[in-house]
Amino acid sequence: MNEDCWLHASSRRKVTARRKDRNVQMTVKTARSSHVAIAVAPVNLGFMKLGAALETACADAGLTQTAHVRLLGTEARWAAVEIAVAIGEQNVSAARQIISEVMDPACDIALIPARNRRKKLLVSDMDSTIIEQECLDELAAYAGLKDEIAAITARAMAGELDFEGALTERVGKLKGLPLNALEQCYAERISLMPGAKTLTATMAAHRAHCLLVSGGFTYFTARVAQAAGFHAHQGNTLIDDGSALTGDVGRPILGREAKLDFLDDAAFANGLNRHDALAMGDGANDLAMIEAAGLGLAVHAKPVVAAAADAAINHTDLTAALYFQGYTDSEIVWKD
Numbered sequence: 001m002n003e004d005c006w007l008h009a010s011s012r013r014k015v016t017a018r019r020k021d022r023n024v025q026m027t028v029k030t031a032r033s034s035h036v037a038i039a040v041a042p043v044n045l046g047f048m049k050l051g052a053a054l055e056t057a058c059a060d061a062g063l064t065q066t067a068h069v070r071l072l073g074t075e076a077r078w079a080a081v082e083i084a085v086a087i088g089e090q091n092v093s094a095a096r097q098i099i100s101e102v103m104d105p106a107c108d109i110a111l112i113p114a115r116n117r118r119k120k121l122l123v124s125d126m127d128s129t130i131i132e133q134e135c136l137d138e139l140a141a142y143a144g145l146k147d148e149i150a151a152i153t154a155r156a157m158a159g160e161l162d163f164e165g166a167l168t169e170r171v172g173k174l175k176g177l178p179l180n181a182l183e184q185c186y187a188e189r190i191s192l193m194p195g196a197k198t199l200t201a202t203m204a205a206h207r208a209h210c211l212l213v214s215g216g217f218t219y220f221t222a223r224v225a226q227a228a229g230f231h232a233h234q235g236n237t238l239i240d241d242g243s244a245l246t247g248d249v250g251r252p253i254l255g256r257e258a259k260l261d262f263l264d265d266a267a268f269a270n271g272l273n274r275h276d277a278l279a280m281g282d283g284a285n286d287l288a289m290i291e292a293a294g295l296g297l298a299v300h301a302k303p304v305v306a307a308a309a310d311a312a313i314n315h316t317d318l319t320a321a322l323y324f325q326g327y328t329d330s331e332i333v334w335k336d
Contacts, residue, residue, distance in 0.1 A: 033066040033086055036085065036114050037083045041080075043074070054081055061095040069083055070083070084114060110310065117324075121209050125282060125286050128282045130193055141185075143177050156285075158283075158303075190223075202322050237249065259281075274293055280299050282298065311324055
């Protein structure tokens with residue numbers, strides 16, 4: 001087997017140089033496996049080759065492999081493998097970056113602590129995370145303003161604009177939009193992210209509490225939460241006069257710090273703490289909860305979010321969040 005077949009072509013030149021340093025790096029000893037490296041990719045690419053490539057990538061990142069490759073996903077849509085490793089004095093972020101560079105670009109990878117991997121609380125953003133769209137952008141299409149609103153949304157999610165100010169500006173532009181546009185928007189334009197129902201069903205089956213928390217609007221969070229299988233939801237409120245939107249939003253506005261507060265409240269209510277939580281999102285207003293959670297995942301995220309997260313999902317689907325927690329195909333409740 002040619003293990004290099006799974007390495008990114010542009011990274012192979014780096015491998016030889018890193019291997020020269022491997023003997024020095026491998027002299028760092030640890031008492032136990034501190035972390036787990038996980039790789040997820042389309043199943044047709046082959047889990048055997050995926051495992052061999054992950055072994056190579058971990059070695060080139062200076063990690064000490066402490067167990068054989070463990071197969072997580074082999075029969076469904078995704079191939080998924082993990083390797084227990086000892087970090088030693090390596091920087092986790094630097095090691096993760098090396099693994100990401102060496103592995104095939106079709107992979108999603110994670111390098112996370114081995115302890116407390118299976119989370120008991122899921123707190124997820126909605127727009128572009130649990131659903132494939134930004135609700136406000138799609139709603140704006142019914143006012144003929146989608147491109148204008150979407151441009152503001154993109155800047156706000158990248159952290160270039162104040163979230164509250166950007167939200168009120170966008171909603172203000174929808175003043176007078178008939179309420180039936182909300183129903184049309186949800187029915188015609190909103191779709192769940194692949195793997196969303198499988199993620200919530202599996203975590204709920206293992207006694208995790210699932211909370212959808214969004215800077216979007218309760219009209220959508222209520223429906224998406226029910227469709228995706230969340231236990232509860234939180235969002236902002238669109239104000240209307242009984243027939244149309246007034247262009248205003250209920251106060252206080254749910255933003256970055258409020259999302260973290262809801263994570264803390266949900267953890268306390270379920271006898272948990274932040275380390276027991278998995279937080280997922282894509283935009284700057286998700287940063288506080290992603291940084292605070294025991295496992296913070298960036299989902300098709302803006303660069304500022306990906307840089308702060310423990311791992312990212314960019315190429316596979318939300319099932320990867322289960323593989324990152326150590327679930328195997330036989331333990332997953334398949335709903336998608």
